[in-house]
Each structure stands twice: as C-alpha cells, then as structure tokens.
Amino acid sequence: MNADALGALDSAAPGVARPRAPTGEKGRVTRAAIADAATKLFSKHGFAGTSVRAVASDAGTDSALVIRYFGSKEQLFLETMPMIGQFEHITAGALDGLGRRLVDSVLGAQQATQISAYRALVRASDSSLVRQRLVQAQQDMFVTPLAPNLTGPNPELRARLVAAQLSGLLDALAIFPDEAITAADRDVLIELYGAAIQVLIDWPTA
Amino acid sequence: MNADALGALDSAAPGVARPRAPTGEKGRVTRAAIADAATKLFSKHGFAGTSVRAVASDAGTDSALVIRYFGSKEQLFLETMPMIGQFEHITAGALDGLGRRLVDSVLGAQQATQISAYRALVRASDSSLVRQRLVQAQQDMFVTPLAPNLTGPNPELRARLVAAQLSGLLDALAIFPDEAITAADRDVLIELYGAAIQVLIDWPTA
DNA sequence: ACGATCGTGTCAACAGTGTTGACATCGGTC
DNA sequence: GACCGATGTCAACACTGTTGACACGATCGT
Structure with missing residues (x-):
C-alpha cells in the first residue's frame, strides 16, 4: 500500500x-x-x-x-487436493470394451485416497474455483480425448454423458454410502455398468 | 450434541x-x-x-x-429442504421405455427448485444425517419400487445402478455447470441417456 | 564492524459463525 | 390483583478465516 x-x-x-x-x-x-x-x-x-x-x-x-x-x-x-485420474490414456484408447475398462479404473481408485479427494471436492463445490476445477478435469479426462474418436451423431455430448455416468458411479462410491454397490462383486459391476456406458460410446449400433 | x-x-x-x-x-x-x-x-x-x-x-x-x-x-x-422427487410412480410403472421416462422426469425438474435443493443437499452431505436422507430417498424412489419388477440377475444392484446413473445426470445439471448438457436438445438427451439406462433395466436381453 | 534488508515466525486482534443462558414481555387462569 | 407458561430480546461463549504489527535470524552493502 x-x-x-x-x-x-x-x-x-x-x-x-x-x-x-x-x-x-x-x-x-x-x-x-x-x-x-x-x-x-x-x-x-x-x-x-x-x-x-x-x-x-x-x-x-x-x-x-x-x-x-x-x-x-x-x-x-x-x-x-489431488484430482482423481488419470483416465486420459484409457479414454484415448480403443473404443472396444472401453466402458468396462472405465468402470474398472474407477473401481480401482476406490481404495486409494482419490475417492476421498473427489468426495471433498464435490462437497466443496460451493466455491466456483472448485467447480471450475472439477469441470476442467472432466473435460481433460473424458471429453477432449474421447469425443474425437467417437463416430456417429453428437460425439461431444455423448462423451459428456459418459462422464456423467462415471460421476454417478463415483457418487455411489464416495458421496452416498451405498453398501450394495461398494460390496458388490467387481466383475458383475464392470459387466453391468460397463455395458450401459458402452451404449453411448458406440451409439447408432444396436 | x-x-x-x-x-x-x-x-x-x-x-x-x-x-x-x-x-x-x-x-x-x-x-x-x-x-x-x-x-x-x-x-x-x-x-x-x-x-x-x-x-x-x-x-x-x-x-x-x-x-x-x-x-x-x-x-x-x-x-x-424438500427432497427431489417423486419418481416412485414412474419407477413402479411399466418397464418398457422406463429409461426414457426417468430422464424426461429428471430434466423436467430442471427449472424447478428441486435442482437447487439437490445441489444444496449434496454439498451438505458432510453431515451424516443429510447423507442418510439422500440414501433413503434413493432407496424409496428407485430401489424399492423398481427392484421387484426387474427380471434377470441382480435386480437390486441393477436398480441401484440406475439410481447412480440418474445421480450422474443430476450432477451435470446441478453440481457441475455443464452447459453442453443443460443446453442440449431435450429429446436427444432422453434418447441417448434413456437408452443407456434401459440397458440395466432389461438386462440379459441383447 | 555496523546497520539495513529480507525471509521467517509469533502474537493479538478483527468480524463473523452456531449456540446457549439470562432476562423481558405478553396473554391467559386462579 | 398475582401467578405462569409461551414467546421474544440481548449478551455472551467458543470457534472460524484473515490481517496487521512486531520479533528474531541471516545475509548483504558499505
């Protein structure tokens, strides 16, 4: 002064x-x-x-x-607070079986400190800086690497919806204490949720 | 205390x-x-x-x-703080096209105060009472009405995963400011995300 | 050698928070 | 009238994030 x-x-x-x-x-x-x-x-x-x-x-x-x-x-x-990640090397990879690999990766972070960090970040998302950081991470980890590889209509929107699905899974692991999901057999979880994600990855295909 | x-x-x-x-x-x-x-x-x-x-x-x-x-x-x-809802009358209904109807209902709550309430609740989920309330609402709105109607394996787990998918969509609407999703055409959103949810509803069917 | 300067640490204070207890005030019943 | 419970007011507590003033030590120019 x-x-x-x-x-x-x-x-x-x-x-x-x-x-x-x-x-x-x-x-x-x-x-x-x-x-x-x-x-x-x-x-x-x-x-x-x-x-x-x-x-x-x-x-x-x-x-x-x-x-x-x-x-x-x-x-x-x-x-x-470290950001959860990295998924870039997965989202940039082959589209075949990508949904399952993403779920597997999220579940793999479960016992790490990354889940705690994600929980803290979401609960602190009152702060616009924290929000900005979360949205940027989603962009970097999912939309930017994945969207260019997607074929069919609305590739960017579909990439963002894939990110939304994964944040929903993270919610069940980190935000809400959903025992039925945390205790479920990992392979079953991968098969179910992975298939639901895969629908958005290879869209027009029935 | x-x-x-x-x-x-x-x-x-x-x-x-x-x-x-x-x-x-x-x-x-x-x-x-x-x-x-x-x-x-x-x-x-x-x-x-x-x-x-x-x-x-x-x-x-x-x-x-x-x-x-x-x-x-x-x-x-x-x-x-009112809980977002109610989805019970939807989740208890017919399984055909249920995924689309759920997405439609979530998007319908968008301009209401329910989104704000959900945002506030998630960010306040440090409190175990708030967490308890969120988990109870998920149970009442999705798992309890939906699980008994599901055929195939793991009906309860699949119902919870459906709830996780919807919480992911709510995240994109309420927690993160995802313009690409909030601004997207509603019908496209319903078609895409609804299909992804429907996969878990009628599971073994290819 | 000195004093000045800067990086580092300590302390007290500010305005604001959730919460509690002591008191004031009102409306109605004997 | 006097009592009494329900309702409202005020001050205070311990705690929070943050700021400013001050003290110590090393380093540097002279």
Whole structure:
C-alpha cells in the first residue's frame, strides 16, 4: 500500500511490500509440511470440517503462516487436493470394451485416497474455483480425448454423458454410502455398468 | 450434541423446563416464517453460505429463536429442504421405455427448485444425517419400487445402478455447470441417456 | 564492524459463525 | 390483583478465516 511518491510505477506491479510465498530453504520445508497436513486433514474431514488452525497445528506451525504461504484456505484446498485420474490414456484408447475398462479404473481408485479427494471436492463445490476445477478435469479426462474418436451423431455430448455416468458411479462410491454397490462383486459391476456406458460410446449400433 | 429426543420420560427438575418447540398460534406463525426464509436462502446460497442470523433476519425474528425452534442449523436444513422427487410412480410403472421416462422426469425438474435443493443437499452431505436422507430417498424412489419388477440377475444392484446413473445426470445439471448438457436438445438427451439406462433395466436381453 | 534488508515466525486482534443462558414481555387462569 | 407458561430480546461463549504489527535470524552493502 506504499510507493506513492516516487514509485508510482511499482504501485501497479504485483506484490511489492506484502509478505509473499517463501523462497528460501526453510520456507519450502514448512510449506511442504503445511501441504502434507492439509492433504491429510482435508481428505479425512473435508473442507468445512478442517480448520486452518488444525492444519497449522498438525504441521507444527502457525495459522497465520498458512494463510501467508497459500493466500487463503480455499487456495490451500485447491493446491493440495489431488484430482482423481488419470483416465486420459484409457479414454484415448480403443473404443472396444472401453466402458468396462472405465468402470474398472474407477473401481480401482476406490481404495486409494482419490475417492476421498473427489468426495471433498464435490462437497466443496460451493466455491466456483472448485467447480471450475472439477469441470476442467472432466473435460481433460473424458471429453477432449474421447469425443474425437467417437463416430456417429453428437460425439461431444455423448462423451459428456459418459462422464456423467462415471460421476454417478463415483457418487455411489464416495458421496452416498451405498453398501450394495461398494460390496458388490467387481466383475458383475464392470459387466453391468460397463455395458450401459458402452451404449453411448458406440451409439447408432444396436 | 443433543440426544434427548427419545428418552426423558419425566424430569425430576423442580421448576425450570427447557424452552421447546412452539405450541401456540403465534409460535407456529413465526416458525413457518423461519422455515420459508430457510428454504429460500438455503436453496439460493447453500448450507454453508447461509447463516442462522441471515435466516432470522429474513424471517423478521432473532437467531436465538431459530435455534430454539429447530434445535440446530442442521435440523433446520433437514426440515426445510424438500427432497427431489417423486419418481416412485414412474419407477413402479411399466418397464418398457422406463429409461426414457426417468430422464424426461429428471430434466423436467430442471427449472424447478428441486435442482437447487439437490445441489444444496449434496454439498451438505458432510453431515451424516443429510447423507442418510439422500440414501433413503434413493432407496424409496428407485430401489424399492423398481427392484421387484426387474427380471434377470441382480435386480437390486441393477436398480441401484440406475439410481447412480440418474445421480450422474443430476450432477451435470446441478453440481457441475455443464452447459453442453443443460443446453442440449431435450429429446436427444432422453434418447441417448434413456437408452443407456434401459440397458440395466432389461438386462440379459441383447 | 555496523546497520539495513529480507525471509521467517509469533502474537493479538478483527468480524463473523452456531449456540446457549439470562432476562423481558405478553396473554391467559386462579 | 398475582401467578405462569409461551414467546421474544440481548449478551455472551467458543470457534472460524484473515490481517496487521512486531520479533528474531541471516545475509548483504558499505
């Protein structure tokens, strides 16, 4: 907020006197500690259920430092929560049996931390930045690689509907506690849901 | 942290009784005003984005009364947010063309307040009570009416997967701002997604 | 050697949240 | 009138995200 008399040029420049991100060795260490604690606590208790002070305490530092290093709780969340993925190498592959492979891949992420991350992201989608991130991930993982390979009408719409089907499956795994699905035989799940997805992949074919 | 709703046959307390839910006419009026304000604000700004004080102010009363009448913000949310529905009369109907009718019904709720309510509920599903409510609604609207009518193997699992597909479609409408789907031609959407759902309804049939 | 500067950490404070308890006020019954 | 329960008001609690002021240590120019 300074730089008024002589440095009029600097007033438009980004971050002049404000404390900014760490540049030294020590700073990078505590920043990483904060990030680790954030990933752990956000995954376990979600965005609303995790306080900045709890993250700071778990990282052995102060809540003010958390804000100074990451800007805000929301940006900390965005930087530390990994996006579920990657499906690009699957969606870019052969169309034959693609539905089954996608379901298999989603179910494979089940025991990983990715499900927890997806759950936290969806529940924090009040934030437009979080929403933007989810939609971008859908675009990158499904629409962009898949749509060009689809034949028949409405390839992009069909790719997005495939993404919708998978988000529905993720809902049952991550958002709602649907025991009947989480406990179901994996092969049966792949066969059923994979077939339903495959319908949209090779559309005009009966 | 209130766990008395069931027990407490009689209180040995000599004089003081806890202020409870309203019984008179005046109380019922302000309680209704609070409920109206809550429905409006929760739908517009979500659970986290709506403060008890804002609800009280909109209802022309005090935040303490909101808590006194409804117990907690969470219970207020549960009592005032309508569940999306009803699909029971559809899922209980004929199996032929059921997939298309379900998609049509979901898309029909699009311009109603039900989409907003679903969005708010999903984003508030940190609360186990909210989760319980969502899962119960899925059960009542899809699994219970549909599963008995399904022929072939795994009828209950298939009914739940149908519900998962619909929640995926709802995600694209309510959670993520997927313009390509919200702007798509309704008939095309019904044909595509309806067919994908129909696969699980009449399963062994090729 | 000094002092200035910068990166880093600590502390207190702000406005806002959900929730609770103490008090005020009204309407009706002896 | 006095009592009493239902309804409303106000202040306070502990907690949240965030900000600013200040203290320490190292590094650098002189």
